[in-house]
Amino acid sequence: MPTLLAIETSCDETAAAVLQGFGDVLAHEIFSQAEIHSEFGGVVPEVASRNHLVSAPTIINLVLEKAGVQIGDLDAVAATTGPGLAAALLVGAATAKGLCIGAGKPFLAINHIEGHLLSPFFGYEKIPSHTAMVVSGGHTLLLDVEGFGSYRLLGRTLDDAAGEAFDKVAKLLGLGYPGGIEIDRLSRSGNPARFDFPRGMIDSGDLDFSFSGLKTAVRIFLEKHGAPTAADLPDICASFQAAVTDVLLSKLFKAARQNNRRRLSLSGGVSANSSLRSRAIHRAADEGLEIHFPPPGLLTDNALMIAFAAAHHLAAGHLDPIETEITPNFNPDALLRSA
Ligand code: KG4
Ligand code: ZN
Numbered sequence: 001m002p003t004l005l006a007i008e009t010s011c012d013e014t015a016a017a018v019l020q021g022f023g024d025v026l027a028h029e030i031f032s033q034a035e036i037h038s039e040f041g042g043v044v045p046e047v048a049s050r051n052h053l054v055s056a057p058t059i060i061n062l063v064l065e066k067a068g069v070q071i072g073d074l075d076a077v078a079a080t081t082g083p084g085l086a087a088a089l090l091v092g093a094a095t096a097k098g099l100c101i102g103a104g105k106p107f108l109a110i111n112h113i114e115g116h117l118l119s120p121f122f123g124y125e126k127i128p129s130h131t132a133m134v135v136s137g138g139h140t141l142l143l144d145v146e147g148f149g150s151y152r153l154l155g156r157t158l159d160d161a162a163g164e165a166f167d168k169v170a171k172l173l174g175l176g177y178p179g180g181i182e183i184d185r186l187s188r189s190g191n192p193a194r195f196d197f198p199r200g201m202i203d204s205g206d207l208d209f210s211f212s213g214l215k216t217a218v219r220i221f222l223e224k225h226g227a228p229t230a231a232d233l234p235d236i237c238a239s240f241q242a243a244v245t246d247v248l249l250s251k252l253f254k255a256a257r258q259n260n261r262r263r264l265s266l267s268g269g270v271s272a273n274s275s276l277r278s279r280a281i282h283r284a285a286d287e288g289l290e291i292h293f294p295p296p297g298l299l300t301d302n303a304l305m306i307a308f309a310a311a312h313h314l315a316a317g318h319l320d321p322i323e324t325e326i327t328p329n330f331n332p333d334a335l336l337r338s339a
Contacts, residue, residue, distance in 0.1 A: 002075035002314055005064070005099070006307035007056065009092030010084025010112045011137070012036075012043045014055035015303035018067035018074075022311050023123030026067030028297070028304045031055045038177045042167070049087035056095045071103045076319070078108035078310035080115065082327030082334070083138065089326040097322055108310045109320040111327075111335050113139060115305035117151070120265040120292035122308050125315075128263060130292070131256040135248060135276075136268030137163035137178065139330060142207050142251060144259045148312045153332045154255050155207025162244055162270045165211035169218050169240050173228065183237045184273050190238030192275075195221070197243040199250075207251050207258075214243055238275075245276045249283060256289060265292040272299040 001021035008015040017028035033051050037043045064071065079096035082089055093109070100107040116134045121127050127148040134141045140157040160168065163180055170179015175186075197217050200210040218240055222228070228236050248270075256264055266280055271293055284291035298305050313319075327334055 002311065003069060003073060004076050004078055004108075004307050004310050004314065005060070005069075005071075005074050005096075006078040006110070006303045006310055007060065007092040007096050008080045008112070008115070008301060008303040008306045009052040009056065009088050010080045010082070011088060011301060012048045013301040014052050014059055015301060016056075016059045016063045017303035017307045018063050018069055019304060019307035019311060022125050022308065025304060026069060027063040028302065029059050029063050029066075030302055031059055034178060041171055042177055043085070045085045045087045048085055049091055052088055052091035056091055060095070060099075071099060071105070074103070074105055076106040076108050076310065076314055078110050078306055080112045080306050081109040081324060082111065083330040084112055084328060086326060086328040089328060093324075093326055100322060106319045107322050107324065108313055108318070109324040110306045110309050110313070112306070113141065113330070113335050115309045116267045116294075117143065117145070117265075118148070118309050118312065119267045119294035119298045119305040122295055122298055122305070127312070129261065130263035130265050131252065131259055131261040132265045132267070133248065133252045133255075133271075134268045135162045135266065135270035137161060137167060137180075139268065140209050140211075140248075142255045144255070144261070145265075149316065151336050153336065154259070155209065155251060156332070157209040157211060158201075159210050159212040160215060162209070162211060162248060163268070165215050165244060166270065168215050172215075172219055172222055173233065173236065178269075180270060180273065183241055184275070186234045187238040187241045187275060188234075190234030190236070192238040192242035194235040195239035197221075197239055199243050199247050202247050202250055207255050209247060209251065211244065214240070241273070241275055245273070245279055248276060249279055252280070253283060253287065262288075263290045263292070267294050267299075269300040
């Protein structure tokens with residue numbers, strides 16, 4: 001079974017993992033910079049890149065040591081090459097390439113979205129056909145998946161990503177960064193039906209999304225009513241969260257129906273949302289559908305999902321030239337071609 005080292009530095013997590021085969025986790029570590037960036041109210045690319053430069057060698061040594069593996073034992077080294085912040089991606093990609101050159105190992109350039117997309121099937125040697133929703137801080141995508149490497153884009157956000165909406169609304173509410181988890185926590189004691197926020201594009205007839213109108217609606221609401229009282233805050237959070245969740249679930253289940261899929265997946269940081277998860281699980285059970293989420297620890301950015309995608313590429317005989325560029329912007333064609 002091949003042993004892979006994967007490095008993930010697309011945003012503000014420096015992560016590394018050593019994976020054997022498709023699911024034997026030898027080591028996996030994440031150094032989050034969230035605290036550093038929270039001071040700025042969001043991720044500052046140059047700060048992220050400088051911190052990756054400091055953390056990458058340490059975390060790589062740590063996972064190799066924990067895995068009991070030497071660089072010479074590896075079959076390949078993989079890195080996320082996009083989409084993400086250019087300055088951040090460069091650190092992980094350059095580090096991986098340096099290891100490949102130094103140790104004479106093959107290089108694998110992995111698409112971050114493909115990492116999230118496959119993560120609900122971590123450990124699987126064969127990716128089953130399904131309808132997939134990737135909901136992260138940077139992306140909101142619906143895809144039809146026939147199997148590994150066979151992806152069809154069904155819909156995407158036309159403006160903000162779902163996680164971005166969570167983070168921006170959290171900022172408006174003074175909850176700090178990243179705000180998704182805080183909104184989730186406060187919503188548990190809130191009334192989701194108290195405020196009627198817009199469900200953008202819920203009846204658009206297609207599978208695209210728009211969350212900027214919802215964010216604006218919350219901003220206008222706060223301008224009108226002033227800073228929320230401690231008593232109102234959970235209701236505002238829960239009402240906002242219900243609006244996002246209604247749209248995501250409506251389109252996910254519609255996409256599955258349209259494509260005759262009996263199996264669904266949800267991945268990316270927002271798939272950690274407790275309300276989204278429980279509503280998705282209930283609805284899937286009601287409709288007799290199978291639903292998959294990433295295992296704990298693989299919801300937000302991590303290197304294990306990159307290693308898993310890399311393991312599939314390696315098994316399919318794919319390797320990437322050492323000259324491979326980074327691709328900071330999301331390009332659906334690159335994802336669809338990536339396998
Ligand atoms: O997948 P991820 O780690 O990074 C990207 O690739 O963008 O996702 C991060 C996003 C952030 O926007 C964060 O606020 C959101 O996931 N998030 C959540 C929750 N946990 C993380 N959003 C809602 N509820 C949560 N529990
Ligand atoms: Zn991500």
